[in-house]
Amino acid sequence: MDLLLLLKAAVLGIVEGATEFLPISSTGHLILAGDLLNFMNHEKRGLFDIAIQLGAMLAVVWEYRARFFNTFAGIGRDSVANRLVINLAIAFLPLAIIGLAFGDKIKAHLFKPVPVAMAFIIGALIILWAEKRKHTVTIESVDDIRPIDALKLGLAQAAALIPGMSRSGSTIIGGLFFGLSRKAAAEFSFFLAVPTLGIASIYSMYKDCALLSMADMGAWMMGFIFAFISAMIAVRALIRYVSHHDFTIFAWYRIVFGIVVLVTAYTGLVDWSVA
Secondary structure (H helix, E strand, C coil): CCHHHHHHHHHHHHHHHHHCCCCCCHHHHHHHHHHHHCCCCHHHHHHHHHHHHHHHHHHHHHHCHHHHHHHHHHCCCCHHHHHHHHHHHHHHHHHHHHHHHHHHHHHHHHCCHHHHHHHHHHHHHHHHHHHHCCCCCCECCHHHCCHHHHHHHHHHHHHHHCCCCCHHHHHHHHHHHCCECHHHHHHHHHHHHHHHHHHHHHHHHHHCHHHCCHHHHHHHHHHHHHHHHHHHHHHHHHHHHHCCCCCHHHHHHHHHHHHHHHHHHHHCCCCCCCC
16 A cells, blocks of 8 residues: 555545635645645546545534434424425535536636636635625524525535635625524535535446546545544534634635735746646
């Protein structure tokens, strides 16, 4: 087993787990980190990314295991459980439909460091705009979300098809525009990650099953484990953070990160091989 490959897999797992549920774009960070580490070829990288996304997703399932268990146990009998399942299904649809229609074109043109860096900065400006607006809360908890709210949140999440925009960030900041409390927006983003990442992963593995290889299993497992652990830490930290702070710090992080990538790309300080 290639120890350097395992180390790279662990690093990318940490990057995925730490960024998946923060409004800073896990996809963008993975594209940039994977390019710097020269990790696997493009086709196999896609399958590896699926493995670590599943690790991050399962961290949410474990963290909210009581809520998920009660929801599934109450389907058909409990109005709160029914509402959550319906809302998640509605919110998932926009990204699924738009992704199927334009996903390949987006990957061909935008999954590159420079476009990702530009999306980092644009997303940051949207966060700063959202935080400067008067935030009137009309939806305190996830249980107060209506189907029309779920549709709006799903449309916001679809912006994350552009790498660097952030799935969680688009959903959370969209939630602020639509009157959700910070905690409700963050938690709905967590819950929405389960069908979004789960179904997308199953579809991608089915489509690229010919690339599956036991020789890569060690790297996938290493990335999966570290993604699970780092995602668990990030989810708990974000819930504590949003109880007392806004998202401005993430916007400035995105701006600095994006500028660094653009400067290093255009000055040649870093050889962004896929830029």
